[in-house]
Amino acid sequence: MNPLRALFLSLSRMPPVLMLFIILGLAVVVTMYVTNVIAQKDKELVDIHQLNDLHQREKTKVVYASKNIEEGEIIAAEAIEERDVAAARAPVDAFSSINAVVGQQAAYPIVAGTILSTHATKPFAMQVGFNGKIREGMRAVTFGVDTNSGVAGFVAPGNRVDVLGITGSADTTKAAPVMSDVEVIAVGTTYQKAPGSSVANPAGSVTVAVTPEDSIKLVKAVSAAKLYLTLRNDKDHWPIPVVDVANLFPKSASGLKIADAGLGNLLPPPQLPTINAESGSGGTSGPIVAPAPPAHEIEMWSGSRKEVMSVPQT
Numbered sequence: 001m002n003p004l005r006a007l008f009l010s011l012s013r014m015p016p017v018l019m020l021f022i023i024l025g026l027a028v029v030v031t032m033y034v035t036n037v038i039a040q041k042d043k044e045l046v047d048i049h050q051l052n053d054l055h056q057r058e059k060t061k062v063v064y065a066s067k068n069i070e071e072g073e074i075i076a077a078e079a080i081e082e083r084d085v086a087a088a089r090a091p092v093d094a095f096s097s098i099n100a101v102v103g104q105q106a107a108y109p110i111v112a113g114t115i116l117s118t119h120a121t122k123p124f125a126m127q128v129g130f131n132g133k134i135r136e137g138m139r140a141v142t143f144g145v146d147t148n149s150g151v152a153g154f155v156a157p158g159n160r161v162d163v164l165g166i167t168g169s170a171d172t173t174k175a176a177p178v179m180s181d182v183e184v185i186a187v188g189t190t191y192q193k194a195p196g197s198s199v200a201n202p203a204g205s206v207t208v209a210v211t212p213e214d215s216i217k218l219v220k221a222v223s224a225a226k227l228y229l230t231l232r233n234d235k236d237h238w239p240i241p242v243v244d245v246a247n248l249f250p251k252s253a254s255g256l257k258i259a260d261a262g263l264g265n266l267l268p269p270p271q272l273p274t275i276n277a278e279s280g281s282g283g284t285s286g287p288i289v290a291p292a293p294p295a296h297e298i299e300m301w302s303g304s305r306k307e308v309m310s311v312p313q314t
Helices: 003-012 015-057 210-224 261-266
Strands: 059-065 080-086 141-144 159-168 174-187 204-208 227-230 298-300 306-310
Touching: 141 174, 141 210, 159 204, 159 210, 174 210, 204 210
Parallel strands: none
Antiparallel strands: 059 080, 141 204, 159 174, 159 227, 174 204, 298 306
């Protein structure tokens, strides 16, 4: 016989009062069980919400791009920064330290304000060498600097600078920018900035990346003027007006530019005025005849007799 049917048959034979108590008891048990299950589910939901709130308030470090980074560009410390953000906003594979990013190549163009993750970079192949620092279409030009003209050694690979040309001296000194917002790719023989370095690195030369047209202008400036660097903020790329170094030199009356007052000695002497051969007055009938130089006099003695012989100068 079906157990459930047998239960109902046995209950039907019970007195009505007893049956009522049993039904009420079962109802109470079921109600308590359901209430307990609902309370447990409510507690679980509260715990989940608390965990979510805690997770939302929890902070973690991520690495942001502070400026646009081109595809294939070697990521420098100046192009990135660390920030604290809510853990829920951080990608699972986000970098948490600048040191882990500096020196790697961008796998694709990275827009400023983007969180850097592991799939955004690729290790830089060191065997590529220095020419891997030069972007396609650019040229590297090296010129000398000293402590003063090189910003006391605070210029580092990856910085942006303006190049000023200085000519003349005293009240004839002229100075003007000959290059604007150029990238420094090497200082001396160093072309990779040390991560987190805060020490100046004085060097006798810098290497910059410029277009082929600008490389010609820069080489002219190197040979004709004293060059000074002015260091830019990493986020400042506003161009400034530049001039050709030839415009820093005065022009002679004939239109020729004279780079040094000493070169005036190389100019031909002025033409001497002419006089009229007959009248002696000024004119253009013939050139001036310079007087003959005085002759040398030689004394010859024979006993007490002296003779003087004149020998013309050659």
